[in-house]
Amino acid sequence: MEYPLVSIVVITYNSLEFILDTLNSIKEQTYKNLELIITDDGSKDATVEYCRTWLDVNKEAFVSSKIITTDKNTGIPANCNRGVNAAGGEWIKIIAGDDLLTSDCVENFIRFIAANNSAQVIYSKALGFQGNIIDKNYIEHSFAGYNKFFSSDTSKQYKMLLRRNYGHGPTIFFKKSIWKAVGGFDEKFKFEDHPFALKVSKNKIRLYYTDVITVYYRENIASITRSDDKRIFSNFYCEIEKFNKAEVYPNCSLIIKILKKTEFYKLHYFDKWGLNRRTKINKLLFLATYYLNPLNLYNKYF
Known part of the structure; x- marks a missing residue:
């Protein structure tokens, strides 16, 4: 089995409260040929300073590492694009600064692509949680139609993606060359997962799925997709x-x-x-x- 360089891109914005858990989950990966890219989207808290301090202590765990900053908040797709553009790895794993990777996350994806040579964009299972990371808080993320969607050819996948998104965005693992070929994440929109999946599928690139848990996804009430205490749903x-x-x-x-x-x-x-x-x-x-x-x-x- 080959061991290509994998770039883990951490996207942060005011992530100080949870970033330590995220970074430690990356350090604990069983797969070791890793590059770490932290790209911050204009945080107003001490996220960047904390990440610099953490890297000073832990940078030897990675082949290379860097922190990218910007003076103003530009949105999730733009932040993802900056991180992936700076990455030197053949494969990319993006993670938000309040989520966690399972310790065998990258290893599982590498094993999957070794057994599926044509796979270039892969999704997996995720477990959501609120508060502390304990079993009773877990919420499994799976969507109706998974099997039908991921077993379909590219033409069928594209038509299905016009109806709704299928892969769970926080789990995506992809080749950097694919990101470059489709023009990256679309910065016209405030969310990245469904637009990127549709763009990839439109370019006749099949989306794959591995039935393992690779990400612990924090159910954050401050997410742009969620409401607040006064409204049922957000805008x-x-x-x-x-x-x-x-x-x-x-x-x-x-x-x-x-x-x-x-x-x-x-x-x-x-x-x-x-x-x-x-x-x-x-x-x-x-x-x-x-x-x-x-x-x-x-x-x-x-």
Whole structure:
């Protein structure tokens, strides 16, 4: 088995509270041919200073290491692009500054590509958690349709990705040459995972999956996809609609466009009519519409 250089790219933004756990999970990798890239997106706390101190003590654990900084916050896709661009490894593993890698994360991916020579973009299982990393807090991340999606050819995968995302973004492992070939992560959007998967698939590159846990993913209430204490859902649905208008609607079927538009306007009018306020009645109404979502039903049966 070959042992290519793998670059682990840590994306940080005000990550001081959790970054030690992240960095230690990288140091503890059983696979040792590693480069560490930390790319910070204009943190206002002491994240960068802490990372520099940690690297001074632990840099011998890596083939090479570096920290990249910027004066202003530019968003997740741009931060990912800076890190991957600076990476010297053949393979890339991106991790957020509040998530953790399993100790055999990279080793599992390398074993998978050794057995699947054509694999260039691979996803895996993830375990979500809240608070401390203890078993009772784990939430397994798996999506309906995994087997159907990852066993399909590139044409079918692309059509399915026009409906919804399948791979869990924090687990992605990919060749740097693929990132370069498709033009990197799309900085027009505020999220990176679904746009990148769709772009890769559109370029007829198959997405693979290995059924092992490689990432512990922190369920963070401050995430751009999550609501706050006063609202049921955030305005992230507007970002999804922006992505849909640019990349999905021009290429999907009429029925998928109608179903996605229906979901967007449902959320839009929940907001407009004050139904997004976190009350018991509003939550019950929202849950009822969620489980009767026509798009979810269509994806389940077609």
